[in-house]
Amino acid sequence: QTVVTQEPSFSVSPGGTVTLTCGLSSGSVSTSYYPSWYQQTPGQAPRTLIYNTNTRSSGVPDRFSGSILGNKAALAITGAQADDESDYYCALYMGSGISVFGGGTKLTVL
Amino acid sequence: EVQLVESGGGLVQPGGSLRLSCAASGFTFSSYWMIWVRQAPGKGLEWVANIKQDGSEIYCVDSVKGRFTISRDNAKNSLYLQMNSLRAEDTAVYYCARHYSYSVDVWGLGTTVTVSS
Numbered sequence: 001q002t003v004v005t006q007e008p009s010f011s012v013s014p015g016g017t018v019t020l021t022c023g024l025s026s027g028s029v030s031t032s033y034y035p036s037w038y039q040q041t042p043g044q045a046p047r048t049l050i051y052n053t054n055t056r057s058s059g060v061p062d063r064f065s066g067s068i069l070g071n072k073a074a075l076a077i078t079g080a081q082a083d084d085e086s087d088y089y090c091a092l093y094m095g096s097g098i099s100v101f102g103g104g105t106k107l108t109v110l
Numbered sequence: 111e112v113q114l115v116e117s118g119g120g121l122v123q124p125g126g127s128l129r130l131s132c133a134a135s136g137f138t139f140s141s142y143w144m145i146w147v148r149q150a151p152g153k154g155l156e157w158v159a160n161i162k163q164d165g166s167e168i169y170c171v172d173s174v175k176g177r178f179t180i181s182r183d184n185a186k187n188s189l190y191l192q193m194n195s196l197r198a199e200d201t202a203v204y205y206c207a208r209h210y211s212y213s214v215d216v217w218g219l220g221t222t223v224t225v226s227s
Contacts, residue, residue: 036213038155045205045220046147046155051213089155093212097169101147101155 002026004092006102012080012109020105021072022090028071033092035073036099037066040087049088050075077107085109112136112216114206119221126196130221132189132206137216140164140184143209146191148202149220156202159191160209174200196225 003025012018050066159180208216
């Protein structure tokens with residue numbers, strides 16, 4: 001069973017840049033997996049940031065960008081702000097209509 | 111405004127059943143695949159099931175196959191999840207979501223299901 005991997009935690013300084021990654025336990029991530037990214041604060045529903053590798057969802061600031069870096073999908077956040085402190089989940093399309101989420105990255109801004 | 115509102119969650123005993131509903135508004139419901147995603151307490155997100163615009167294609171993750179059934183009523187702009195033979199590990203917040211380009215683009219606020227005796 002293929003597992004979608006993410007860093008459990010990451011920290012960034014206010015105003016700084018951070019890149020979160022999304023990989024596979026076996027194999028490389030490509031655009032064919034249609035990677036997407038979601039932000040969730042405690043007690044709230046998730047919010048879609050990025051879909052189809054690098055397309056920003058409506059209303060998402062351009063501080064958030066998606067790409068493929070090496071063999072992983074990546075989410076870059078530039079000019080980090082206090083309210084970027086959240087859990088971030090990626091998802092990869094595995095075929096047969098189903099996508100699989102990663103375990104999430106807890107981002108701390110300090 | 112595009113909106114998804116879930117209902118039907120609650121406390122149920124192991125082995126019991128529950129039917130979740132999701133009321134959609136603000137968009138042409140019949141034009142989109144729809145999804146159920148769940149999140150167990152303190153855990154990550156899990157894609158549960160999705161259904162094509164006309165209901166002709168349905169996909170479920172292995173952990174719920176044979177127990178959960180996703181369905182929709184386009185005339186009522188509604189999505190459903192019938193959950194049978196519930197287990198403690200099905201305890202979660204269940205989100206109704208709109209599927210777009212192999213991802214989720216709109217999320218509901220969620221409804222909580224607790225399976226416990």
